[in-house]
Amino acid sequence: MGTNRVGVGSVYLLACLILGALRSCNGGISSSYARSNSISADMPLNSDVFAVPPGYNSPQQVHITQGDHEGKGVIISWVTPDEPGSSEVIYWAENSELKKHAVGTVVTYKYYNYSSPYIHHCTIKNLEYDTKYFYEVGIGNAKRQFWFITPPEVGPDVPYTFGLIGDLGQTFDSNRTLTHYESNPAKGKAVLFVGDLSYADAYPLHDNNRWDSWARFVERSVAYQPWIWSAGNHEIDFLPEYGETEPFKPYTHRYYVPYKSSGSTSPLWYSIKRASAYIIVMSSYSAYGMYTPQYKWLMSELPKVNRSETPWLIVVMHCPLYSSYVHHYMEGETMRVMYEQYFVQYKVDVVFSGHVHAYERTGRVSNIAYNIENGLCTPRNDGLAPVYITIGDGGNQEGLLYEMVDPQPRYSAYREPSYGHGIFDIKNKTHAYFAWHRNQDGYAVEGDSLWFENLYWKSSQDSLSTSF
């Protein structure tokens, strides 16, 4: 019928117009930087970064992380290769003669036919805030000394600078990423590590010697400043064909975190306060549906965050909720459906993830209007929703991901597959500055950046102004 024809034709025209408009107002920037497509190899085991410290049973793989909820504690971990040795740490404040002692524990594990060395963990507590401490591990002529600086007292206007590193691995590119982080004039004081550490599972039988080499590689940073750990898929190490059925076994034996102090029942999800930030670490690879331990913990955790005390609410989880790269596309979708509503409700400032080996930053968007009948399932601009940043570009042996969803979705503000790291620099309770640094640039060069206005303070201002 003629009238119908006209109708169909004009609907078609209209659809083209709308599609055309969508195309021209698609997302932000897809960087056109041209990279080589070569996959980076792991550094050989005889590389300088993997060198074993001299001396019989000398402590190696030294690493620290926050050891309590407020930042007055530190967990010091290290490995002795030949025999258990001592689990004692000697530590003292820079301006003090008084040497204190703390004794930790030693654990080992087996992984198929691999036997771990002796893994020591010692928590030291009740330190002074904002103080440099020296510490010593090992005995006899195999003592090694390091230092760290505790964070300032928790409070709303306390500046603090976090580094962001993800999917690091142990390639030549991994080494460049770490060097760039160390040399960045912004001077990160603690790293939020977004998961996927050693990539030992890329080797036959998940050769756990690569867990050891990785820890020797990163010691030059993590022995001196805490890395806040989250687990990625390369930490699962699930290998039932060889009898290895306990997920996260190497990771949880090697990397202790202060999960009990935030009421968590698992090291895979927990929270800490550090300076003016409240950091919630989640596990993309543990049950997170309703009534699961992780869900119950998060539901009791979010209301506890006092934004007058810690205005910056940061979530770290390995798998991104928003990513517009083809590889891993929508892998975070079930978690998004489950948790995005709470991140919006509790005004999470930023969600940092890895997994996708590239960089991407979204605008402030949310996609929480959908119910099973209304069809409202498209991300929309939402000034009071989190920014999602994918920083899975540490440089592991799987290489970068180049293929992007085209056209760039509107939620995506900037995306580029280059190796690098991030800096989240909290200035005060209202402002923070994020910058992404590529390995191919000079240490101070910012590939992408964004000023953050704190969402809690912003929304209280907004409600003030609308009440007039």
Ligand SMILES: *[C@@H]1O[C@H](CO)[C@@H](O)[C@H](O)[C@H]1NC(C)=O
């Ligand atoms: C473990 O088993 C693999 C495969 O059978 C073998 O190549 C390797 O040498 C063994 N390692 C040890 C420490 O026995």
Ligand SMILES: *[C@@H]1O[C@H](CO)[C@@H](O)[C@H](O)[C@H]1NC(C)=O
């Ligand atoms: C790793 O980087 C450090 C610091 O830049 C350098 O001294 C070292 O030689 C590098 N090692 C390898 C194997 O690339």
Ligand SMILES: *[C@@H]1O[C@H](CO)[C@@H](O)[C@H](O)[C@H]1NC(C)=O
């Ligand atoms: C929240 O933190 C502020 C500032 O530290 C404090 O004055 C207030 O009592 C805290 N509120 C609650 C409910 O603990």
Ligand SMILES: *[C@@H]1O[C@H](CO)[C@@H](O)[C@H](O)[C@H]1NC(C)=O
């Ligand atoms: C907070 O930091 C921002 C950025 O440095 C600055 O513009 C602003 O004035 C600061 N706010 C206060 C209250 O100092």
Ligand SMILES: [Fe+2]
């Ligand atoms: Fe991953």
